[in-house]
Amino acid sequence: MLLEIKDLFKWVNSGGNRIFLLNDIELTINEGDFISIMGPSGSGKTTLLNIIGMLDDFNEGEYNFLNEPVHTLKEKYRANLYKEYIGFVFQSYHLIDELTVYENIETPLLYKNYKSSERKSLVADMLDRFNIVGKKDLFPSQLSGGQQQIVGIARALISNPKLILADEPTGNLNSKQGEEIMNLFKQLNNDGVTIIQVTHSEKNATYGSRIINLLDGMIV
């Protein structure tokens, strides 16, 4: 078991009313899973993904990640945890504009205090693996959307995470580019990486092994 969520609630207070963003979520994810979260806009998919990624808090419930009780951990320790085990992929790529492809991929290693020589070889491997060696000195603005997302995935993978969280990774891509990305995920999953993706596309959801449907913050 990779992670386990029990009786999780998240709400916001608005004008005296409590609005539930997530309502009594119960979820277990095992290593090697490829999960697709689906649901209409505003149903809480991003919120759930952010909580799993430890970027966001929740109000009630338990969340255990690799048997660590995330809900009781201090901010700093939590950051260490996700730094170690989780890679993020975003719909709008979120590459850093001021950095080249090479530097974008390298950044997580800097924050994990890898030595310069180690960084070099790891980034080189990654560039190789995704066939973007020729693009390493380009800036994000010089790449197509699909290429940017590939860099985003490479960056998420560089620190060798157990879990990849992807929020609509193909949302900004055309269908051919999207297919490419999904094949990439499939392959990663085959190599043992756990993947949780949010998607609106039925077709993309079929790449996964399990689908979780959300509606108004509840799993249906």
Next chain:
Amino acid sequence: MIRNYFKIAWRNLIKNKGFSAINIGGLSVGLTVSIIISIYVFNEYSYDNFHENYDKLYRVLRIGGINDDKYLIGVTSGPFGPALENDFSESIENTVRVMPNDGLVTYKNNSFYEKKVYLADSNFFEIFSFPLKEGVKESALEKPNSVVLTQEMAAKYFGDEDPMGKTLQLDDNFELTVTGIMEDLPTNSHLDFDFIVPIAIIKNYEWFNDWWNNSMLTYALIDSRKEAKYVESNLTGFMDKYFAEDFKKNDSRIDLTLQPFSEVYFNNKVRYDRITTGDNTVVKMFLIIAIFILLIASINFTNLTTARSNRRAREIGVRKVLGAIRSKLIWQFFVESLLLTSISILIAIVLVLSILPIFNSYFDLQLSINFLMPKVILMLVAFLLIVTLIAGSYPALLLSSFRPVKVLKSSLSKSSSSIFIRKGLVVFQFSVSFFLIAGTLLISNQLDFMQSKDKGFDDESVVLVRMNNSDIQRNAIAFKNRLKAEPNIISLTTTSGAPGGFHDTYSHTVEQVDGSIRLRTVFADVDYTKTFGLQIVSGRDFSKDFGTDETHAVLINETSAKNLGWTNEEAIGKNIVNTMIEGYGTRKVVGVVKDYHFSSLKDKIDPLIITADPFSWLLAIKVNAANIKQAIAQIETQWKIIAPNYPFEYTFLDTNLDKLYKKEQQESQLFIIFSILSILIACLGSFALAAYSAEERTKEVGVRKILGSSVFAIFLLLTKDFVKIVFLAIVITSPFAYYFMNKWLQNFAYQVGVNTSIFITAAFVTVFMVLVTVSWQSIKASRNNPIDSLRYE
């Protein structure tokens, strides 16, 4: 990691050229001002500290007084030094007397009237650390007829010849052999001289051994503070021992005190010493201005960075998601401000190097800087770190606190706390600018006031000629008579001091008044009041017609009469005796002159007595204003007839008087420069802030226009905030400004007063400047076609 930080910082800097230019521009100007002021401050505080005996040296001061007002007097007489050394032989290691003087110096056919010829005891070079290039410091002044001169003077008189052993003539009575050459004086010495002559050459004059003939500076070398304290506590006894009789006779006493060497330069209240002094208040004031200007520039960085923060927000969110902990982000932002500050410092160094010479020549200073000196490098590093910290802290803390979940959503809600702080900082910037502008106005008002105030005497077309040689002195009467015969000369008088110049203080006893009274004095010809256009308010002027005026008559001013308890009329006919001058006799008050400002308008008018006595060596000549040139030519012609071997030199009374305010004038010019710079830097920041806010509100402006808002309404909308901020700054600052202005005015006995027009003008200037800068952006934004701005949404 650090390299990576610098790389990103550099790319950000290049990418946002406008932002970088405004920040670097403001910071480099701010740093330039700060570095120049620091050089100036360092120089001021380093005065005299090159002397090895700096900590052991004391100057002997007298404590005198005009009646109840006590003040310090810098000069002492010949006997003090040896007597102190003798009476305190256990404590005082050594004393040295220094007598600032001037004289005519001649080598072969070359004569110059030198203003900086010092006479000093032979141990001068042992006690003070003025290094000799040639000669031996222990023995250079041993023989009375020797002279040590600066390198510059050696070149002036001897050119390429070797000066050592050559003979210079001083006035017409001394032949001096050159026994030493000094390196040119350090600029930070309160003793400022070109020649040192052994004081022994005047030892045999009667006046030299007179306790009351105060014409020299006496310094004592004392090993420890404790010993100095001991000496000081016994000085009352010392004075009683030597002065008991005189104190009784004058019915007033004088005391002595020791002034540590470190206090000599900054105590500019000490009277009658002709040494270089500085004003600690002014130094501190400029230091504060430097800090403020640097703060204004730093605030620009802080504000512009936080105003742009949402552009960086996404990057920060991503970095955090990629595992950056907060401290690393803080570092990253500090590196960015460090880079910006470093570039600004480099530019500032170039600016300082190019401005300093202009600054020096304009303000008559000799500041210099060597950017390779460890002390200077340390200072620059300090500036670098301080500015980086001040400018970079808030942005680093604010930006690094962004939470990824929030900022990775497309739209970032503006944090109200950062807007509040930003506005607060802008208020501070304009408060300082407003303060400086108001201060500038006050200073120049006060200067105008002093220079245009009726001084009570006529300073126009009065030529001053010092009768500084024995030829002219022997023939003074003939010289004066010849001048009087010249058509362009209206009137002339000898005087012990012209208005604005030297007016010694003496004790007097007065009939029917108990005790003695201290009065400022003038000794002058009977034409004194005529030459300076003084008004007689009661009694009569001096006159030759009475024959006995030069031995029996005095005039007093209204203040004297008042202090003595008389009306102007009652004063006439009263008897006055100067108890300190032998053979003064008893004189009668024949008239009262209307009070006039015989000293700077910084001081109040003291009681004054004018004694008719023709034996002074300063000649004041009132000439025909229409023919000043001819008049001076005529004076020179007469001079050449009577004293052909001596150079003729003259000054104008009004220019001398202007010099009394030279310091204030310089301060006011510096104030003007600094206040202009401060407001420019502040406006630079507002310009950029206005640009950001106009940009942020593009959509709002577009919508409002579509809804029918006029261009002017939009302009108001965008400008209103800044104007509010400036008004707030003015309201907050005014009470402080009022307080400090009044405090500054306390330095002047006659004050222009802090009036509301200063505040109104300063407020107007500040608001105007801000409006001009901000309008630029507002007008641009309000005239945009709304369709253009909405299309991008």
